[in-house]
Amino acid sequence: MNRVGYWVDLYQAEQRLGAGFLLTRRFVLTALHCLRGKADEETSVEVVLSDDRPVPGRVCRTAKDADLALIEIMSSHDVAIPIPAAHVARRGDRWRGPYRPDPGDAQLSGCVDDSSVRHVCEGGGSVEALQLTADQLLGDYSGYSGSPVEGTSPEGGPAVLGILLEQVMDRQSTEYRAANVLFAATVAEAMRRFDQFDVGHLIDVLRPPPVEHFPSPATQEPTVLPRLAERHSEAESLLISLQRWSESNLIDPTQAAQLRLDVVQRVIDAEFGPSRHDGRI
Template identity: 60%
Template sequence: MTGTSYWVDLYQAQQRLGGGFLLTRRFVLTALHCLRGLSLDEHVGIELADGERVEGRVCRQDKEADLALVEIGAGHQVTLPIPAADVARDGDRWRGPYRPAANDVHLSGRVSAGAAQHLCVGGATIEALQLTTDQHLGDYSGYSGGPVEGVGDDGTRQPAVVGILIEQAPDRAAEARAANVLFAATIREAIRRFDHLDVVHLIDVLRPPGPDRDHLVQDGTTPARFVGTEALLLQLDAWAQRSLIDPSQIAELKFMAVKALIDGEGNGGTA
């Protein structure tokens, strides 16, 4: 169940760098500019929402899209819940569970444009959400890297993470001032750019279920055609625990297995 317990603060020594969130139990997704120029393989401290600090390292960067992955050290077992993921819809309400400090407000607002192409500051054209905020703060920079949760138009839909805050729009009437319009890269964009993510819980983001498939997941059981892949994923975890496979290869193997399943779904389940 999605909640506020999956976001993190990133530190180098005692200096807070910015926010991020657990996309899997191994990887933290953040906005690259939050890392303030840190290079690949540099170590960062990760403070979890429950106050625990674990070690991590910068493992992937996409400068043009302003996205980065921080890998949690192999010696740490993160047990906090991983967020459910979804695709945002135009007009939905959204909220930001992360805030830079305890005296800062939580952001909320409306998705004014979902999954649209956006030319970001880094130079890449990415799939992004355009968000309006209820809070007129002027400067939203401290919220970068935080997750965006979609809560539905009426606020009754089960919250699910739909994007990551990366930048804000300038006020056209005064360039030095920021408008209350933010942009968030979609989770689908992050998955596309970081191909070794462990994406088992993100299948519906890559290929959202249609009306003809909804009945397959109503009872919480695994559809028969998914059983083989699920068994393989469990076996990979078992091999990792026995040190039969290098941990750095596990996520890539899982991604390949899930991608094959998704591609099969796109071919009518014949793969």
């Protein structure tokens, strides 16, 4: 791979399974068929980051009809890799695939033919997908499954548009050869499929423990301070994500504004104790 990025390789028992990418610092999204039938929920996998660092993970959710799987990185491992914003593609946009199965393989690029087509996966489910044309005529794109489709954000930086799932076979060929047409599930589809990306669930991650078990800042033990730092980091990441999702029309801007206030309140409650709203002092 030509630079440190948010895409990953997945291994099990030292066997490479396929590609995926960090949708957040905690969760890896991949195509279910990349796991080759070897993973049910709770199955352990090794996530090899693009800097060649391995971290342990487990399959926490699968959507078999949509050919999607979510892998959770163990909380004891900090993955401090910059992750691009999610964005909504438009017909005619240019796209690129930053992931390559091997260093000698081509890097994919092309054009978005359709930004929101209903595509029926081999698993039988209908997903919101991008229909893509690839510039590279490879004849077989299977090694790229599970990898991210990138576009450009309004700010000019990279943005994740979707996840590569399937290739279209060339009907004119007498050989088993793919045309240069690919389908990728949108990021919005993946977020709808997994409750880990439901805003209520994300806010619950920041929910403070009961006040009677949470000492005041003046009496906190040293071991509590790292948890506060981790909570602050999670809150900051969530606030940024909510802003990006709002700007990309993945969630309603009014809802996003209220959720940002909720996140801030959760952090304040966690550090100083729940606020009273019944008039008592």
